[in-house]
Amino acid sequence: MLPFTFERAHTVSEALAASAAAAPTPPTSAAFQFIAGGTNMVDYMRLGVARPSRIVDINQIDERSLHLIELGEPQIRLGALVSMSEVEDNAEIGRRCPMLTESLRLAASRQIRNMATLGGNILQRTRCEYFREISWPCNKRNPGSGCSAMEGANRQHAILGVSDACIATYHGDFAQALIALDASVEIAGKAGTRSIRLAELHRQPGNSPDVETNLHQGELITAIILDVPEWATRSKYLKVRDRESYAFALASTAVALDLAGDRVRDVRIGLGGVATVPWRALAAEDTLKDQVFSEALAYKAADAAFSDAKPRQHNAFKVELGKRTLVRALMEVREMKA
Amino acid sequence: MTGTISVATAIPIVGASAPNNQPTPLTRGGGVPVSMHINDHSYQFNVDPRTSLLDLLRDHAGLTGTKKGCDHGQCGACTVLTNGKRTLSCMSFAAMNDGREITTIEGLASGDGNLHPMQQAFIDQDAFQCGYCTPGQIMSGVACVREGHAQNDAEIRDYMSGNICRCAAYPNIVAAVKQARDEMEKA
Numbered sequence: 001m002l003p004f005t006f007e008r009a010h011t012v013s014e015a016l017a018a019s020a021a022a023a024p025t026p027p028t029s030a031a032f033q034f035i036a037g038g039t040n041m042v043d044y045m046r047l048g049v050a051r052p053s054r055i056v057d058i059n060q061i062d063e064r065s066l067h068l069i070e071l072g073e074p075q076i077r078l079g080a081l082v083s084m085s086e087v088e089d090n091a092e093i094g095r096r097c098p099m100l101t102e103s104l105r106l107a108a109s110r111q112i113r114n115m116a117t118l119g120g121n122i123l124q125r126t127r128c129e130y131f132r133e134i135s136w137p138c139n140k141r142n143p144g145s146g147c148s149a150m151e152g153a154n155r156q157h158a159i160l161g162v163s164d165a166c167i168a169t170y171h172g173d174f175a176q177a178l179i180a181l182d183a184s185v186e187i188a189g190k191a192g193t194r195s196i197r198l199a200e201l202h203r204q205p206g207n208s209p210d211v212e213t214n215l216h217q218g219e220l221i222t223a224i225i226l227d228v229p230e231w232a233t234r235s236k237y238l239k240v241r242d243r244e245s246y247a248f249a250l251a252s253t254a255v256a257l258d259l260a261g262d263r264v265r266d267v268r269i270g271l272g273g274v275a276t277v278p279w280r281a282l283a284a285e286d287t288l289k290d291q292v293f294s295e296a297l298a299y300k301a302a303d304a305a306f307s308d309a310k311p312r313q314h315n316a317f318k319v320e321l322g323k324r325t326l327v328r329a330l331m332e333v334r335e336m337k338a
Numbered sequence: 339m340t341g342t343i344s345v346a347t348a349i350p351i352v353g354a355s356a357p358n359n360q361p362t363p364l365t366r367g368g369g370v371p372v373s374m375h376i377n378d379h380s381y382q383f384n385v386d387p388r389t390s391l392l393d394l395l396r397d398h399a400g401l402t403g404t405k406k407g408c409d410h411g412q413c414g415a416c417t418v419l420t421n422g423k424r425t426l427s428c429m430s431f432a433a434m435n436d437g438r439e440i441t442t443i444e445g446l447a448s449g450d451g452n453l454h455p456m457q458q459a460f461i462d463q464d465a466f467q468c469g470y471c472t473p474g475q476i477m478s479g480v481a482c483v484r485e486g487h488a489q490n491d492a493e494i495r496d497y498m499s500g501n502i503c504r505c506a507a508y509p510n511i512v513a514a515v516k517q518a519r520d521e522m523e524k525a
Contacts, residue, residue: 060436115425
């Protein structure tokens with residue numbers, strides 16, 4: 001690991017002041033990084049993928065709002081420094097929105113969930129093995145060097161949101177439940193506080209896979225804000241993977257369903273394991289809305305969700321697996337008591 | 339809180355870290371001052387920022403019970419309790435743990451000569467072979483029970499899935515967690 005200086009920020013202002021002094025660099029090769037739980041950052045630093053020369057620890061920021069779960073009706077505000085396990089254990093959230101709880105419980109391991117913060121979790125970087133191993137060409141790590149996954153071992157890679165430069169999967173689970181609910185992210189920067197939709201936070205790879213988010217240099221996520229409708233009690237996070245636990249998704253889905261009898265009043269769908277960014281399946285939602293629910297309709301929605309899929313040699317199975325995962329989740333959610 | 343280092347502590351490789359004494363830094367360049375309580379002793383260190391909590395425990399505090407299995411947060415052998423919650427000590431820089439309470443396998447037994455119920459259960463249920471994952475399994479198991487996540491076999495397997503055992507002692511680990519759970523709930 002390359003040497004770095006280590007400092008602790010005790011307030012948001014201190015954190016922002018520290019980052020303001022940093023020279024602008026593309027985020028993936030940023031010389032300056034915040035660190036919270038460390039479960040992603042320490043890993044990438046040890047691999048030599050992330051090489052910051054300056055780290056600012058934000059765990060001791062004393063503004064309470066970053067450490068709180070605030071439960072309103074319908075709005076829930078989650079501080080960015082709240083741990084994954086704290087939200088996982090929150091019974092009220094589990095009652096109001098099971099897919100939020102499950103998207104946390106099925107992620108990583110309990111040890112990691114105790115350490116990892118919500119802000120860090122949604123910013124997690126890809127597990128693409130070529131990205132993680134610095135001897136391979138990688139357009140995300142080293143723009144213009146090429147993508148080793150395109151013609152390589154790409155079983156885990158994405159089929160949605162891909163480009164000719166990069167097919168790395170966004171592996172996070174929590175963000176799928178969040179994006180299904182059209183969550184927002186509150187951001188502190190030197191120009192003040194701003195709020196953007198989570199759907200606007202992550203960038204698809206396009207021509208610049210090294211630019212992963214629309215955060216400006218030195219900005220700090222302070223909270224995640226979501227409106228949880230009453231009918232979100234009928235929701236689920238289904239995760240399909242090689243093992244029953246402690247593995248990333250091959251395909252996953254966060255589904256919330258608002259049924260009036262047999263008719264779909266509203267539906268929200270997030271797809272994990274198959275896309276380069278957190279993925280809201282709007283075409284699938286549109287297929288379902290105002291229709292009478294049936295398995296056939298669920299398959300029609302799944303077809304719509306994956307109609308633009310671009311499979312490679314080893315991940316083509318994800319098209320069918322992704323569809324069936326969505327259908328199964330819809331069928332199971334339909335059986336839930338409202 | 340301060341006192342003699344327990345007999346079980348090995349001689350530290352890096353400087354002397356007796357409670358409240360400054361260790362001798364062996365790293366070139368600046369170090370970060372870090373204070374923490376480890377197993378009810380106060381420690382003060384001055385370390386290279388790259389030092390993981392795991393390396394601090396093993397090489398600076400001389401507590402080699404916590405093991406380095408993968409150093410990438412994937413095996414759980416390095417599991418300790420941080421402020422009472424189970425964490426992976428390899429995935430945290432030592433400097434991030436300033437002011438925290440760390441419990442390692444060495445700090446689990448009550449000091450009256452008896453093993454912690456989880457340690458005893460691992461012996462009774464033959465829940466280890468090579469023993470390398472074992473300190474991490476035990477720490478994780480203690481936390482699993484305290485979290486209330488040891489209600490049944492399926493839940494134990496799910497909530498212990500962050501600890502890998504290449505000797506595949508899993509069935510006996512599950513049995514040990516259940517035995518310890520029953521003991522711990524009596525207390």
